[in-house]
Amino acid sequence: MLELRVAALDHPDAVLLNDEVQAWYRQVYGDGDVSLLGVAQFAAPQGVYLIGYDEHGRAVASGAWRPVDADPGDPAVRDGDAEIKRMYVVPSARGHGHARTVLAELERTAAVAGRRRAILETGTEQPDAMRLYAASGYHPMPNFGAYRNDLRSRCFCKPLAE
Template sequence: MDIRVVAFDHPDAAKLMAEVQLEYVRRYGSEDETPMDPAEFAPPRGLFLVGYLDNVPVASGAWRAHDGPAPTFWPGDVEVKRMYVVESARGRGFARAMLAELERTAVAAGRRRVVLETGTEQPEAIALYRSSGYGEIPAFGYYGDLPESRYYGKDLVRD
């Protein structure tokens, strides 16, 4: 898989985000309504990545900087959003590769910790994050009060 930086509004990013929204509807009954400003995903305080297989977009992932307030966010945090792999490309390690690239680019941008939210209807995502060294953290954000939401974090830089 060839992973490329694209703009939040790039046609391939938009296509994959529309597909992940359909996945949320299938699994949870509605789209993800978390507020997201496209400017949050522009360097240097954010990044949107698309993975290509034979020039076909098959995976996405993004991060946006969060620097407080504590205890929810700490200086140097990034939040991962829009992790997705198209159904026909699942089971080939693309989500793990995308997550690793998100972490690598966050460190390169001087960020220190990754945080994210997922849900109980995404057991494969929970397994990916746990097996990649993510631990449970306190709830935050738009879905912070929903019992099916799960929150994870991982330190990227150790003092």
């Protein structure tokens, strides 16, 4: 069972999980995530940052969304988009559906906040993530934002229920 709690991006457990995923990115890709994140971007009602805790109270999963709107210089992004960020499950907790649980709650809260579409980026070295997003109803879209010209990036989108 996974207990989801809303937290701030600078919460100690969020910092720990973010540090872990950044270390993994550096190991696999040679660098960390290039997109800049600010605490206010994920503070309700603007966005949401979730931490998932296992039955022992350990922080084992995270995910977030932040609002993004159309940008004339980035035609892939639309008004009403919610960008999914920091999806991560610690290796010892994988295979229990935690990523699906986090993703579903992110989609739900983004829709409640009036966001119309979820968008996200993952990398070519993350086939499990790409399978998760495809199985969750996401479709490929043009790369956007900081990932627009990154050949290692794969971007996906999904309409959100109103």
